[in-house]
Amino acid sequence: xxxxxxxxxxxxxxxxxxxxxxxxxxxxxxxxxxxxxxxxxxxxxxxxxxx
Numbered sequence: 001x002x003x004x005x006x007x008x009x010x011x012x013x014x015x016x017x018x019x020x021x022x023x024x025x026x027x028x029x030x031x032x033x034x035x036x037x038x039x040x041x042x043x044x045x046x047x048x049x050x051x
């Protein structure tokens with residue numbers, strides 16, 4: 001039930017805030033930052049930053 005409740009909002013959050021995630025990855029020089037969250041909501045092998 002929790003997954004169904006949060007999945008829609010989680011996907012929308014990823015689509016809205018991906019520039020922030022990409023900026024954090026670049027600033028921290030860590031391409032793996034937030035990878036688990038992105039993978040959970042958007043699937044495996046999704047490169048939101050196109051790095």
